[in-house]
Amino acid sequence: ETGVTQTPRHLVMGMTNKKSLKCEQHLGHNAMYWYKQSAKKPLELMFVYNFKEQTENNSVPSRFSPECPNSSHLFLHLHTLQPEDSALYLCASSLSGLISYEQYFGPGTRLTVT
């Protein structure tokens, strides 16, 4: 596979469930990101990882727990979510530092919390 992949593409979960979103990049990048995209709202940055270290947590509730075991993989662990957490969750990656700056996005996971 090439680029940035995300699984699953669609997820429906109850408020008491625990699930995880997975992101994988095949571009040799060292920075990875989670974004939340809700209808009628700007793209919201959630977390940034640089060389596996978390460098940004944009005041995200603790029911979202990120994990970055290596520069190619990023997870978002979900538990006790609320209906307002329903959204498209986008993963992105980029090179860090003074080399290149554009982000490459995955197709997203459409999450519905019931």
Add this chain to the structure above:
Amino acid sequence: AQTVTQSQPEMSVQEAETVTLSCTYDTSESDYYLFWYKQPPSRQMILVIRQEAYKQQNATENRFSVNFQKAAKSFSLKISDSQLGDAAMYFCAYRSPSYDKVIFGPGTSLSVIP
């Protein structure tokens, strides 16, 4: 803190015509990068064009060009010879070279009329 504003939530253009999408930003930095991303319906977000702030020459990619006015903090996107495949959400984004955070505007939904 940096902010990005897109004042046109929706726009439409006739096929083969030209359309300009507006973007303004606020920053105290002198060196930064600006991007336009395109997100077609139910499809992956992709980079359209990039501009380095230190370059006076406006970036161009085929039918896409920008009008970068650094003093006015304005970064508009011009799409020439619009095609049906140009219909999408367009996001303006700002990135500082000093950290890995990218700030997105709220987006402009572009419709192309056959």
